Amino acid sequence: MENEKDEQPSQRKDHRTDAFATKFVDKTASWQQKASRHATAKADKPQPAGGLDETPIPDAPPGYTLKFIFHRGTNLPMADINSLSSDPYLYVQLNTSLPSRHKQDPYMRFRTPTIRRSTNPVWNCEWIVANVPSTGFKLKARIYDEDPADHDDRLGNVHVSVDSLYDNWTGIKEEQYKIKKRMGSKRAYFIRGCAAMFNRNVEMSGNLVISVEMLGKTDVGNNGGRVWTIGPCAWSRHLSPMIGRLAGTKEPGQGKDGAKCERYNFQANQFQLAGPVPPPLYHRYVEFKPFIAGMFTATSLRGRILNRALHHQHSRIYNYDRTTVYGSFLSPSKDMTLQFLDLVHYDRGGRIFTYVLTLDGMWRFTETGKEFGIDLLSKHTMHSDVNIYVAFSGEFFIRRLKTPHKEPFESGQETHPAVEIDGGPPHADPPSDPAYYALYIDNDSGTYRPNAKLLPILKEFMQKNLPGLKIVTLDCGADAEKMGKLKQEQRERKKAEGKGTVVMQDDGSSLSSSDEEELEHRMREFDEEEGAGGAEKEKKRKKVKRVAGMPSWMSS
Secondary structure (H helix, E strand, O other), rough: OHHHHHHHOOOOOOOHHHHHHHHHHHHHHHHHHHHHHHHHHHHHHOOOOOOOOOOOOOOOOOOOEEEEHHHHEOOOOOOOOOOOOOOOEEEEEEOOOOOOOOOOOEEEEEEEEOOOOOOOOEEEEEEEEEOOOOOOEEEEEEEOOOOOOOEEEEEEEEEEEEOOOOOOOOOEEEEEEEEEEEOOHHHHHHHHHHHHHHOOOOOOOOOEEEEEEEEEOOOOOOOOOEEEEOOOOEEEEEEHHHHHHHOOOOOEEEOOOOOOEEEEEEEEEEOOOOOOOOOOOEOOOHHHHOEEEEEEEOOHHHHHEEEEEEHHHHHHHOOOOOOEEEEEOOOHHHHHHHHHHOOOOOHHHHOOOOOOOOOOOOEEEEOOOOOOOOOHHOOHHOOOOOOOOOOOEEEEEEEOOOOOOOOOOOOOOOEEEOOOOOOOOOOOOOOOOHHEEEEEHHHHHHOOOOOOHHHHHHHHHHHOOOOOOOOEEEEEOOHHHHHHHHHHHHHHHHHHOOOEEEEEEEOOHHHHHHHHHHHHHHHHHHHHHOOOOOHHHHHHHHHHHHHHHOOHHHHH
């Protein structure tokens, strides 16, 4: 026992891992300090609440107005092995040294129509851009092969760089630029390579022919710090019978026996308005839920999933295929107003449309509403292609006026809807004078919540681009009762005019035969349950959506 008391505990020998443990503790403390400083800095940094953003346009001297002309392509690769050809189009991005109001502002972009089955396409498309700075520009032209059933294959790139612009700049006249194959589809170039092996006339290298004309100095006013599209005012109509079947949207048509009918077809529209968009029209998304910021910025896992899903949904709604219709106007005119009225079917059917106006004046709109089966189609996030900033958003509808020289709310004025008026739908063709119509447009958008004080500025911009059409603005807050009554009248008119018509599936559907048969079967089941309870109807509706390949969480 005495020996045990005399024994002292032996000191543990140093181990080589002790140094690592000490360093790890010190490193952990350092990380905690950095995280604390970062959290404090982030909390102190003012975050925009969303909605109206009053950040001014950066000051810059006046620039130049340029006309870009995309003439043609030669010796493009063959993306379709069956036809040994391609369906090429150009997707162009213009970069300048002008600072943007925020780094999230969208790029200046332009798309040409698609040329069918050609490796030597001729576009001859013009794009007029104002206020390009004297420091020049960089033009990135990407050539794609349109493939609605799959993803579009990139056929190559062309870059055009101009270091400086000045008053006597001579421009670029039908210059041939070699297409860079590095980012192109390997499959497309493999097909062209095989063709070149058996035909000496087939070349591997393609070219893109571009011109740039100087149109003079830009009269900028208070817009000196940005570029914008002047024209042409191009429009496109995108049709989807599949989505029309799901959403229940129809358009008038004629059956094989000549009888009046309606075809299932969902229509999405894009209309480039003549710029510049007024500077005060500048709105950011509102973070009304915690996951919203991640969805727009794609910074979290959930946000990235939602962001990709909405980008995909946008590309499907505004899908380009053989049924897409293109057109353009050099500048706003009466014909341009009539084309807009044609896109919205004049005053037929009591339609209500959801719209987004981008910072460069691209107006996107589709027929939507609370009564639709696919609620996602009414989301401004999808229409904006998940853009953080837009100019304006909301809903609109068209009404025909009994007396064209009177204002819509003037005493004695009647409108269709809600009153039956001779000389137009539903019993006759619509009048071809824009003075007979009024555009009712509001700021009813929970995503961006446009400021009601800017509605007069929006009205002035619309009047400039749609001459002859009467514009009525509605504040979703102050005019909520009036707006609700008008929209309810639109819905009632839609129900009334939808009765007694034969419904047909459009021949342009891209459904496979098996999918179409299954969809028809599910829709018949749904129709048979029309008189059943709401829960049973909703169950059938979800079945139809799953057949179409639409995730249930993306539907209403």
